[in-house]
Amino acid sequence: MSDMKLDEFQPTPESPAAADHSERSAADLAAVYDVPVHIQAVLGRANMEVASLLRLNRGSVIELDRKVGEAIDIYVNNRLVARGEVVVVDERLGVTMTEIIKDGDVA
Numbered sequence: 001m002s003d004m005k006l007d008e009f010q011p012t013p014e015s016p017a018a019a020d021h022s023e024r025s026a027a028d029l030a031a032v033y034d035v036p037v038h039i040q041a042v043l044g045r046a047n048m049e050v051a052s053l054l055r056l057n058r059g060s061v062i063e064l065d066r067k068v069g070e071a072i073d074i075y076v077n078n079r080l081v082a083r084g085e086v087v088v089v090d091e092r093l094g095v096t097m098t099e100i101i102k103d104g105d106v107a
Contacts, residue, residue, distance in 0.1 A: 037076050037077055038075075038076070038077050038078070039074070039075070039076055040073075040074070040075040040078075041072055041073075041074050041084070041086075041095045042072055042073040042074075042075065043064060043066065043072050043086070044064025044065050044066035044072075045064060045065050046062050046063060046064050046065065048062070071083035071084060071085065071098060071099065072084055072085070072086060072095065074095060074097065080101050081100065081101055082097045082098075082099060082100050082101055083097070083098055083099040083101065084096050084097040084098050084099070085098055
């Protein structure tokens with residue numbers, strides 16, 4: 001995946017955006033550049049009873065519904081948009097997107 005900036009984006013000839021608006025570019029989106037979005041990278045989920053939750057202490061382990069190495073889900077405004085892998089960047093955690101989810105592709 002390349003590190004293309006939004007203002008460098010040009011629709012490909014086969015994309016719907018190019019077919020409908022051949023002269024439009026990402027610069028047309030300038031009005032929404034400052035709109036905040038909520039992004040979540042979900043490692044996994046767990047269900048437990050309140051009693052079990054109250055017994056958790058420092059060092060307790062919660063088993064998630066994912067296996068080691070399995071892709072994590074990336075949500076934007078509570079909508080699944082991609083899957084990825086956890087990476088370390090300058091001693092901080094990050095996410096590399098490995099798959100973009102299109103409408104209807106959710107398994």
